Amino acid sequence: MKKQTAERMEMVMVEPKVLLDGLGIPESPRWHEDRLWFCNWIAREVVAVDMDGKAEVMAVRDPDSHPMGYSIDWLPDGRLLVTGDKLRRQEPDGQLVLHADQHANEIVVDTHGNIYLNGADFDFAAGAPPEPGYIKLxxxxxxxxxxxxxxxxxxxxxITADDRTLIISESFAGRLTAFDIDADGGLSNRRVFAExxxxxxxxxxxxxxxWVSTGGNSVVRVAAGGEILQRVELAAxxxxxxxxxxxxxxxxxxxxxxEWRQSDSVTDNLTRINTGPRTGEILTLPVTVPGAGRP
Known part of the structure; x- marks a missing residue:
């Protein structure tokens, strides 16, 4: 029997504020050097924005590359890494060069410089049948x-601040899964964090x-084991x-x-976002427990 997420939560009453709008699909946010960095899908840009909403384009992907499905993090020496059809790094002159011949969706780098990449070998946006995914080191x-x-x-x-645990979203399973990180960077002791x-x-x-999305129009703060501690409701x-x-x-x-219409298919939503008005926004909300770990 599937274990359902427990609910003993605090409703967040403060209304989120818009920091930045007019985006495609904003993804892969990272707090880095006093700004929020993120991938502005559709525009194929890596953007940094400060707390006053002043935005700056920090990297531009190949205009012939797929407009979606990339993520960012940094090497310990400060060079930016960008996933996609291959893993690339940004050199001091701003050029994106090949770092590894591995396509990936999301990325996270630990404090030792171990790079964790995940992906699945099917075209989700095109509606291809799903295949099992992986994490590579x-x-x-x-x-x-x-x-x-x-x-x-x-x-x-x-990755937790002590570099001992990695937690990943399994989107198609509606689950967060945790692993122990071994001394050599390998993953073991796979277990459910929340579902x-x-x-x-x-x-x-x-x-x-x-903090994680629910699959609808809300986000929650969930503890190990599945207890929901807080919930934030967004516009429908x-x-x-x-x-x-x-x-x-x-x-x-x-x-x-x-904007995402629950009544539309994934393909229809992505087509509208790709060709229609840019509805992407970054919202902000104060919380009482600060962030930790990486990214």
Missing amino acids: LTPDGRLREVAGDIAFPNGMV GLGPDGICLDAEGAV DRAPFALMLGGPDRSTLFILTA
Whole structure:
């Protein structure tokens, strides 16, 4: 029997504020160097925005590349990494160069420089039948290996501050899954962190809880085991794609959203977003427990 997520929560009454709008699908948010960095899908841009809403384009992908499905993080030396059909890094002159010949959806880098990449080998946007996904590890010496498989559409990942646990969104299973991180960077002791959700991009706080989407128009803060601690309701036409805790003390929740009609198919929604008005927004909300871990 599927275990449902427990509900003993605090409703968040503060209304989220719009920090930035006019975006395609904002994804993969990271708090880095006092700004929120994110991928502006459709426009193929990596953008950084400060707390006053001043935005700057930090990298531009190949205009012939797929407009969606990429993520960012940084090497310990500060160079930006961008996923996609291959993993690329940004050099000091701004050029994006090949870092590894591996396509990926999401990325997270630990404090030792171990790069975790996830993906699945089917075209979700085109409506292809799903295939099991994976997590691969790229170590600082350039070795690449698979460290977890049978992931039901892998999405956002977080690593705890002690580099001992990795949590991943399994979007098609409605589940957050946790792994122990071994001394060599491998993953073991696979277990359910929480289920009965609709996880995409996630973030971790200092009490070990995860902010995650529900699959509808709300986001929740959930503890290990599935207890929902807080819930934030968004407008009925808002789909939350990713979340990040940032700000000067990492006590601001950034919610990345765009218009998404539940009655439409995924293909119809993506087509409308790609060709229609840019409805993507970044919302902000103060929270009491600050962010922790990576990204």
